[in-house]
Amino acid sequence: MSRDDDSKALLEGPALKTTDQADSIIEVIEHACERFADHAAFSCLGRTLYYRELDRLTRRFATWLIEETPLEPGDRFAVVLPNILQYPVAVFGALRAGLVIVNTNPLYSADEMHHQFEDAGVRGVLVFEGMLNRVRQVLERRPLACVVTTGIADLHQTPRRWALQLGMRWKARGRHEPAIPGSVSMRHTLRGALDRPASQEQPCWGRGDDPAVLQYTGGTTGTPKGAILTHRNLIANMRQTGQVLSDVLEVGREVIIAPLPVYHIYTFTVNCMFGCETGNHSVLIPDPRDMKRFIRTLKKQPFSAFIGVNPLFAALCRQKAFCQLDFSRLKLSVSGGMALNNTVAERWEQATGCRVLEGYGMTETSPVVCVNPPDDMRPGYIGRPVADTSLRVVDDEGRTLGYDEPGELCVKGPQVMAGYWCCKEEKAFDADGWLHSGDIAVLSRDGFVRIVDRKKDMIVTSGFNVYPNEVEEVLTAHPQVSEAAVIGMPDEESGERVQAYIVARSDQLDAETLRKWCRERLTGYKVPRSFEFRHDLPRNNVGKILRRSLRDESL
Template identity: 50%
Template sequence: MDIERSILEVFTDATAKFADRPAFTCLGQTLTVGDIDRLSAQFTSYLQNHTNLKPGDRIAVQLPNVLQYPVAVFGALRAGLVVVNTNPLYTQREIKHQLNDSGAKALVVLANIADTAAAVVAETSVEQVIVSEIADLHPPLKRVLINTVAKHVKKMVPNFHFANQVNFRDAMAKGAKAPHQDVARTADDLAVLQYTGGTTGVAKGAMLTNRNLVANMEQVREALGESMKEGEEYYVAPLPLYHIYAFTIHCMCLFTTGNHSLLIPNPRDIPGFVKTLKGIRFTGFCGLNTLFNGLMRDPGFADLDFSKLHTTCSGGMALTRATAEKWEQVTGCVVTEGYGMTETSPVVCFNPAEAVQLGTVGVAVPATEVKVIDENGNDLPNNTPGELCVRGPQVMKGYWERPEATAETIDSEGWLKTGDMAVIQDDGYIKIVDRKKDMIIVSGFNVYPNEIEDIVSAHPKVTEAAAVGIPDERSGEAVKLFVVKADASLTADEVIAYCRENMTAYKVPRNIEFREDLPKTNVGKILRRELRDEELKKTEAVTA
C-alpha cells in the first residue's frame, strides 16, 4: 500500500493507464478517463490564467451528481487548490457560514440552486463564481435541449445574479486556449475541507490531506479485494459526490482503477431512478438503508437486470436486518455494511463480502487500529461496550482553524475519538451499539441538536428548545422538537415554517411538542436523554 503519493500522482497514473475506459455517465452522456483528464486540464488552465487563485487557496464546489463535478474537482486539485465540498441543499445561513469559515475565494455552483448562494455571496470572501447548467458537458444539440427544458419548461432554474459571475462553458473555452501547469503537492498537503458537525455539533471543516484520501482509497480497494476488478466495474452512484463516502468510492477508488460510475443527479425521484437503471447491467451499488427501501418499494425495481451485480455497499446510517435480507432476496446480492466518518476519509471498517455478519459494521480496513475506551480513557477488553477510537493513515489532520476542537477529538498518540459507542468482538468484527453524543441521523445525514436549538431559540416567541431523534420508518430517525413558549400565540406551523427558512430540509423537525418547561441538570443543562427516553417508552407502548 503506497500512501505517500498525492492525488495528482494517482490521477496521472490512472489517466495514462485507462484513458479509453468510461469513467462517468450522467443523463445519457459518458465521459472517459481521458475526457476527464482533458476537461479538468482546461478547468485548471482557467483557474490559473483567469483568476487570482493560488495553490492552497480554497474553492467551494456546490454541485449535485453531474459530469461537471469530477471535472471541477480534479481541475481544482491539479491547480493545487483545496476543494470545499458544499451541499447543494444548504440554506443561505449554512452556505454563508461554510464559505466564510473556509475562506473560499471561488465557488462553482449549479444554476438550479444558485439563487441561495447569490443572496449571501457578497458577504463572504468569494471573489469568483462559476455557474454551470446541468447539461454543460453534453454534445451541443442535447445540451441546448436539456438546458432549455430545465430552464423554460420545467422552470428548474430560478432568477439569480452574481456580480463576479462567469459561465462554466465560457470558463472552459478560455481554459482551452492556454496551457495549464499541474501543481505538485505532497502527501501532507491539504486536499479537501469536508464540513461536518464532528462530535460536538458545531459545523467545522475536517482537513483531509492527500495522504488521508489516497490511504483510504487503497484501504477500500484492499477491503473489496477481487470484487473490484480494474476496468470491469460499473457502479451505480446515487449518493452525492460532495459526501465523503461517495467521493472516496467513485472519484478515488473507481476512477483510479479505470472503472465506471453511473451518476444519479436526483435519487429522490425513485421512478426516474429505476427508469435510468433499466437495461443496464451494473456490477456495484453504493447506497444506504433508506435508499434501498425506497427502491424496493418501486414496482419496477424487481424487474431490473441484476445478473452482474456482485457488490452492494451500505454506509451513512444503520442497515436494518430486514432491509438487508430483502435486498438480497430481490437482487441476489449480499449487502456489505461498513462504518466511517468524515474525519476518517471516511472508511474505518467494512464487512468482507465473503464473510458478512449482519448487525455488525465489519472489521477494520488494512493499516487501521481500533479500540474502545471507558469514560476515563481506559482501554476496554473485547465484547465490552465503550467509545470507539480509531488510528490510521486515513485519520484527518484536524479541524480547520480549530486547534482546541482538534485536541478534544485526536489525542497525542493519534487516536481519534469517534463519539460512537461500540463493541469489538473476539473475531474483530465491530458492532455499533449507541451514539455517545446526541447526534440524530436522518436518511444518512448527520443532524446536530445544538444547531437546531440555537436557530429555534432565536425566534422571538421561543424561550428555549430541545431537539431529539425519534424512530422513523422512512428516514431511520426524524427530529422532534420540544419548545417552551415565550408567547402563547406561537403555533407548531409557525415553528416549522421558521425552521424551513433557516435550515436544510432534512434538519427540519417532523414533530413539535410544547412544554411548560424542559428537564435540566442542577446546573441548568437540558437533559435530552430524558426526553429521548420518554419518546422511546411511548414507542414501546404503541408496539407492545
C-alpha cells in the same frame, strides 16, 4: 487481527499491500487517465465521459484557474454541485491548480453556505445555476475572487444540451435566476483554446500532507466542522478500500451506481477516488428522490455495484418497478453513512439476490474505518478494521476497555484527518493521538466490530442505558412502519424517557399497537413512553435522520 494485553482490547487491520508510491491525488488521476484512456469514467443523464476526456477537461480547467484568476496554490475553492459530470472535472482540475476543495452541500441555505465559506476562507466557487440566488446572498456579505457557474448539461452535446436546459427551465416555471455579475460560465473555462500547459509552473502545493479537501461534518451532533483531509489521507483510504474489494471488483470492468451526493466523503472516496484509480465506470444520479427517472437509468445501464445508505435501500425496495429489474450482474451492494437496518438488508437481498456489505466510517477518517469482508459478511457488524488501522474502546474516563465491553470507539490510521480547520478548541484527539469517534462500539476477539449507537444519542432512563438504534430496529421490523427515530426527552422521575417518531405505511397504525409490539421484544425500560406519527423525518445530506433536530423541536 486482535491482541489481548491485560484484558484490554485492541484490534489492528492487516498491513497495506501496495508498491505504488503516489503522494498526490493528481498523480493517481493522471495514471488512471493514461492507463484507462478509452474506458468510460462517469455517466450522467445519458452522457458518458471517458478517461481521455476527463484528463483533457481537467487540464483545461486547471490552466484557466492558473492563468485567468487570482487564485493561488493553497486557496480554498468551493464546489456547490449536485451529481453531474462537471463535479469530477472541477475537483480534479482545481487540485491540478494546487487549490484545496471545499465540498459544499447545494441544498444549504444562504446562511449555512455563508458560515462554511467564512469558516474555510473560501476565495473561489463553482456553483450550479439553480443555486445562484443563495450564492448571490453570500457574495453580498463575502465577495469572492472567482465565481464560475454551470448548467445541468454544460458537458452534453447539442441538441441534447438544449433539451435538458429547456427541461430545467420548464421545471423552474419562470423562476429564472439572473447571472451573478463578474461570473464566468464553466463552458468558457473548458474551451479548446486552453489545450496547452499552463504558462505558470505547476504548483508545488498539492501532495503528501498538504490539505486536499476541507470536508465539513454532517452536523448531526452540532455545528459542522471542517475536517482537513490531506492528499496522503485520501490516497491511503482509497488503497485501504481497494484492498478489501479487489477480490470482488475487477479493474476496468465494473459499473458502479452513485446515487449519494458526490460532495459527501463516502461517495467522493469510493467513486471519485477508488472508482477512478481502478478504471471503473461510475453512473452519477443527480436526484435519487426522483424514483421513476432513477429506476429508468438503472434499467438502461446494467450495473455490477451499488453504493447506498439505509433509507435509499428501503425506498427502492418499496418500488415494484425496481424489484422487476435485472440484477444478474449485481455482485456488490455497499452500505455506509449510517447504521444498516437488518429488516431493510433482508428486503434488499430478497429483491436483488445480493447481500449488503456494511462498513463504517467518519468524515474525519476519509471516511472508511471498518468493512465486512465480502466472503464473511456478518449482519449487525460493521466488519473488521481496514489495513494499517488500529481500534480500541474507552470509558468516560478514557480507560481502555476489554473485548465485548461497550465503549467509545477510538481510531488510529493513515486515513485519519490532520485536524479541524480553524477549530483548535475542538479536541478530537486524546493525548496519545487516538481519534475519538463519538460512537459506542463493541470489539470482538475474532476481529469484528459492532456499533451500538452514537455516544451523544444514548438515553439514560432510571440509570439504565438505552441505545436508540436497538429500539429503532424493533420498530422498523413492524410491517406497517416505514421509518422510525428514537430520542431521549427530559423526565422528572426517570431522568430521560424514550420517545419515538414514526413514519407509518398505514393510517390505521396507532401508538398502542406499537407499544404492545415493543413490549414483546424489548426490556420494559427500553419501550417508548410516547409515539408521534409524522409524514417524514428531518435528514442530513445523505439521508441520515437528524435526532438532534427532533430533540430541539420537542424541547
